[in-house]
Amino acid sequence: MAKEHSFDISAEIDKQELKNAIEQAKKEIKNRYDFKGLIAEIDYNEKAKTITLLSTSDNKADAMKDILLSKVIKRGISPKAIKEQKRENASGGNIKVFISITDSISSDEAKRIVKEIKALKVKVQASIRGDIVRVIGKSIDDLQTCIKAIKEKDLDIPLNFINMK
Numbered sequence: 001m002a003k004e005h006s007f008d009i010s011a012e013i014d015k016q017e018l019k020n021a022i023e024q025a026k027k028e029i030k031n032r033y034d035f036k037g038l039i040a041e042i043d044y045n046e047k048a049k050t051i052t053l054l055s056t057s058d059n060k061a062d063a064m065k066d067i068l069l070s071k072v073i074k075r076g077i078s079p080k081a082i083k084e085q086k087r088e089n090a091s092g093g094n095i096k097v098f099i100s101i102t103d104s105i106s107s108d109e110a111k112r113i114v115k116e117i118k119a120l121k122v123k124v125q126a127s128i129r130g131d132i133v134r135v136i137g138k139s140i141d142d143l144q145t146c147i148k149a150i151k152e153k154d155l156d157i158p159l160n161f162i163n164m165k
Contacts, residue, residue: 005140007164009113009133009150011157013081013103019044021071022051028067039094040064051082053097054090061087061095068099078158102157104131109157116153117146 022044029040041054042064051068055061065084073079081102090096105113110128117126117135122145124137137143147161 004136004138005143005165006134006136007143007147008129008162009105009135010131010160010162011081011103011105012160013077013101013158014075015046015103017075017077018072018081018101021075021077022068024071024075025064025068028071029064034063035060039092042068049101049103050085051099051101053099055095055097056093058087058095061097065097065099080156081158105133105157105159106131109155112155113150116150120146120149122146 022042026042029035029042038056038060039054040056040060041052043052043054044050045052053061053064053068055064069079069082072082083100083102085098085100087095087097107128110131110133113133114126114128117124122137122142123139124135124142124146126133126135126146135143135146137146143164150159150161
């Protein structure tokens, strides 16, 4: 039983589920009484990985963001995947909120994950493969220890543990 086991750590999100969550949020905002007659738009740019909220006030923008976040969570996407970048005034006294979508691990974050795994002093090897960190070990228990430790570190990215073999 000297077979090696492995798993991958990625930050990829299901883009179709994200689109579905955005559509659900648009429907809820359209049907809510407190948004009747007001400007309340959600614009999703898939290539730029951004969501733009346009509203009449900061309070309405916060409500729109909360609705979007609740729909994203219901769709099984980590709330860490969505981060507000900035707010600015738009024409007509409206507010624009720019939200970025995180769906990959940067090289610095990958290095940090590898460093955290090495600090555990467990008999596993972690290697960076693009925007995925692969962890290899002989014992499944060691791999599960790594998964638990990385989950507890509370990194600011939405981590998925996939391809457990």
